[in-house]
Amino acid sequence: MVNAINDALDIKLKEDSSVVVYGEDVGVEGGVFRVTEGLQKKYGENRVFDSPLAESGIVGTALGMSIAGMRPIVEMQFCGFIYPAFNQIISHVSRMHNRSRGKYKTPMVIRMPYGGGINALEHHSESMESIFGHIPGLKVIVPSTPHDAKGMLISAIEGDDPILFMEPKRIYRAIKQEVSEDKYIIPLGKANVLSQGTDVTVVAYGAMVREVQKAMVLAKEAGISVELIDLRSIYPIDKETITKSVKKTGRLITVTEGPRTYGVGSEIGQIALEEAFLHLEAPPARVSGFDVIVPLPKGEHHYMQDSYKIFYQIEKTVKY
Amino acid sequence: MVNAINDALDIKLKEDSSVVVYGEDVGVEGGVFRVTEGLQKKYGENRVFDSPLAESGIVGTALGMSIAGMRPIVEMQFCGFIYPAFNQIISHVSRMHNRSRGKYKTPMVIRMPYGGGINALEHHSESMESIFGHIPGLKVIVPSTPHDAKGMLISAIEGDDPILFMEPKRIYRAIKQEVSEDKYIIPLGKANVLSQGTDVTVVAYGAMVREVQKAMVLAKEAGISVELIDLRSIYPIDKETITKSVKKTGRLITVTEGPRTYGVGSEIGQIALEEAFLHLEAPPARVSGFDVIVPLPKGEHHYMQDSYKIFYQIEKTVKY
Amino acid sequence: MFTEYSVLENKLFQIIDDNGKVVNPSYMPSLSDSEVLKVYKQMLFARTADLQTVSYQRQGRIFTYPPNYGQEAISAAVGLRIRENDWLVPAFREMGAMLSKGVTLKELFMYFMGYEDGSAFKGANRVLPISVPIASQLVHASGIGYAINQTKEDSIVYAFVGDGGTSEGDFHEAINFAGVWKVPVIFIIQNNQYGISTPTRMQTASESLAIKAVAYGVKGIKVDGNDLFAMIKAIDESIEVCKKGEGPVLIEAITYRKGAHTTSDDPTKYRTKEEEMKWDKKDPMKRLMAYLQERGLWSTNEEEAILPQYKEEVDRQFIEAENYGPYPNEDVFKYMYSQMPDDLKDQLNEYERFLKWKESKLSNKK
């Protein structure tokens, strides 16, 4: 996925001189995950550069640049460090277009690695996407494969809205996949049905997709047919795809990494309720993090969703 | 409600020398809503004081004070201005107790007026409580009457956890109610069943409680019996009270001011699903803000929940 | 100027005294008499509009409004120098500068009445909307500055903040970025002595606000913000710094908010009559008027002759704003994204169904 993202940035930097890439250590070092490696050499220090260590400054200046006609792409070193920029995001990034009644377009992408499972210290493992999904005016996107990452990032850069692009760092290098070298686009806001099934719909995104796929092996052994939807977009939500599937299977499970209460799972459940109530054969269920701070590595396995936790819920839901 | 809150602060300032009250303009001026009026005169400039205009500084220093054994109460001038402090809240306030494995207790209250309906400019009318409810380690409280405000605030100050105390400014002075001058406590985390009913459960809090009460007049005319629950606590959620009621009525509506997606309504709906699925006769519904920025005053009526919007949904849900 | 009035020595840069006498002629910017008069008239118009707005508010015809009364010279100086191609990044107390940039009074009135359409600034280029969250706008200015450097445009950014705003982290980050990037931004602190009720000395223990420039390695200057000429000169020299690519400048403009913080504020709670009287002597318009009168360029009679026209014009625009009409349903949704997502379309449709139902409900009742 790291290469696919690098590739997308490379393509847009080449194609469009209004694109710049900056953030903490993204220049010389190429980012702590090497996502921007080689780009500064290729495009120079004015296009790809290290900024001072200040997230509000990074995001706020990016908004300024976008108002002035550029297409900045900034990196938050980890999702856990986006919060100093929270005021800029909720008070300005998400609002400038509406506030100015469309006078100022604010195309900008805030990229960041997110999620757990990499044995990291505090603040390096969180999944707080529902917070951002609740902010009107933002789009929040999560790819689950290298192929998707490239196509979705190019879409995000080319779009005219501010976008939070959350990269599941746990699978940065875990999924091997041939990715076309050409430019291609994956439209934002459309979920992706990864496997057809009849007994239960499972909605997931990011690193959780792979965990569901592992759980599906167990489900298959147990004779359960799972329809897997990769949500791809936390906001806007592709209600149509979810609804269609739930109407077919009558059952829904959402798998997410973040804390349970006010998380993505409750929204997806609510959508199923509102759109497919009479088709529901069991209550839409959530496999999610607990309402706790992600434990440090020695305790993280308690918190994380793995194939067994998912399968446990699949069985419960199907037997309901 | 303004007086009741002032009273609670007064009682605790008098009783406990480790209590201090500070924030922007809370001293000499007594706050822009006059909630802290008179307290500086009474307790001096060391106990009740104006701080520099910097929310991260305000909240972060309060955490420091609480670590050092004090019980600070800080005011955010409006809920829309809490975001510069977001990093302190999500990265430290909610975490220090857990991070230090209980070594440091962090009793502190962050008070703030929130919600719309006062013809205010941008950033003065938001209701983003679900964001805070999603942060593990915080408690988020909303009173709906002067009586509750006083008792809940005293509880909040005396508790050992960090608490967001959200004050529905729209009803700061709208509800006339005799409030006892004595000290009394309302335990946090318990919802309050305000009216018994049989056809539908309506969950609301803060200023929305009054709107539901108005809608209940229309419902009564239409022969619909509503059970009204004042949620009081956004986190933790009193599942028991909600579940019990929904099992009885079979129907649920949640009324909130904030944006719909990833809002409080979806969580309450999901709880009903998980706990009372087989009792549901209609899909739990949400009356909420749209997924937009609260419009400026001339457009705010489009956004706000009033008795008609609520009754519209009551009718729909009951007729489902 | 930057050397002679070094921020380290905490000297105040002034050109005319409280009586409009030129006390620092070597720094007098070269302006024709008619230019000076033109700026005075702009200030007069702004003050007229400002005072009138306060009275509209008292009549309940407008919501909150933050008066500019007493701070007009700062906006006027910027208004004089700012060009079509320059950017204005306001806080919320810069009416004069916004008018000079092509924003109309009507739009400002609409904004304070509660129409977002009042922020669209249809006839004005390169002005950002009013920014409510204190100091947060400064970071945008630094970003715009970067874009200017990138395209090598001839453009300068004028960014405003209040004294209270200097306490916010964004103040620090904005000027620090601007310093590292060497962007053409003139940061102007309107130090009107208070952030609502909080006096400047409770915001910071630093000697002045201008001295904070040192923390970012940028040039800074403390200017008498009620002295139009000093403000113009400070801006002129700042423009030179920007044009040479030497980066941003921080101007602390010392002034006084003669009115209330906003129309819902009562300043008698936190300041004395004596203080107000002291500052009244330094009123920027009085001082400029004395200067003009001394030179026979303007008189009380002329002023009295022109004021009714100004008042009428203000009124005309106010009434236009008042008659702007209803706020269409779809405007609540339309501008959230460059294209409306399906879900917002659904919410709009659902809302319109509700409105129909409500209408029929209400008409049944009758």
Next chain:
Amino acid sequence: MFTEYSVLENKLFQIIDDNGKVVNPSYMPSLSDSEVLKVYKQMLFARTADLQTVSYQRQGRIFTYPPNYGQEAISAAVGLRIRENDWLVPAFREMGAMLSKGVTLKELFMYFMGYEDGSAFKGANRVLPISVPIASQLVHASGIGYAINQTKEDSIVYAFVGDGGTSEGDFHEAINFAGVWKVPVIFIIQNNQYGISTPTRMQTASESLAIKAVAYGVKGIKVDGNDLFAMIKAIDESIEVCKKGEGPVLIEAITYRKGAHTTSDDPTKYRTKEEEMKWDKKDPMKRLMAYLQERGLWSTNEEEAILPQYKEEVDRQFIEAENYGPYPNEDVFKYMYSQMPDDLKDQLNEYERFLKWKESKLSNKK
């Protein structure tokens, strides 16, 4: 000291040179030889632990770790002066100071292995846990300082941040609050030349980091952070300032991170061998060693004799940490609130039901 080494003149406060010669005797703090030797040994222990931790990490026995290598004098000086009643507010590169405060190596190892229990600091008073979000901890220090003033305790707060951290808004807000409140906080910037790969000159255009003190009206000083004596003296004078109620002090300690940023960083990508060699000559331990040898207080032989004991002690604590045992389920929930809310109890119970199910599932499979 603060006058002679004014931050405005950007002078470096130094007492010994790179060869351990005392070049500034008038500022030499009065320390007995045995005290100096004791501090040296503490530094040696810290360095031993530090280097060994890096090698544990290479063996895959610990996760990320941010080496202190080359920065030991700063922590040692604080460690010497900090009292039971003083507060330590660390960032994450202050091992020596934490050990002096009573934190154990075992606890630090546990933390970096991934146990929160490693932050409980059972035997240590008034040390905050490691703070990961850069600069955010400084604000807590100002708040603790307020509490100290309130109770009129005899206590001082030592708060740390890196050079990179000075760019964050919280750096600004923390020192600004501290300045207004005149709280007894000594803010220490460990300027180790880099924030990960980003050199200090890309963080700010200011002349130094110490000069930023001026923006808050507080005393500041730029110190050779690899010179133990200069660090001690700077702290001693800062303590005096605090005790007099004159408020906080900002110390910029110039040093160099000889190791990598963390064990997952590769410094060759962003710095040269020459630069590393240049700084190697300024190594704080080499300089102190030269000072001690000159006086016959310490020798290479003695050092070689003691090192195995230190290594063994480090190893012992490391192995204790390694054997700390499993992470109980309930610890995930237990510390979130002072009392566990019902919902968390439910989540714990549900989790334990799942574990039982999983166990039976897996044993069926066998």
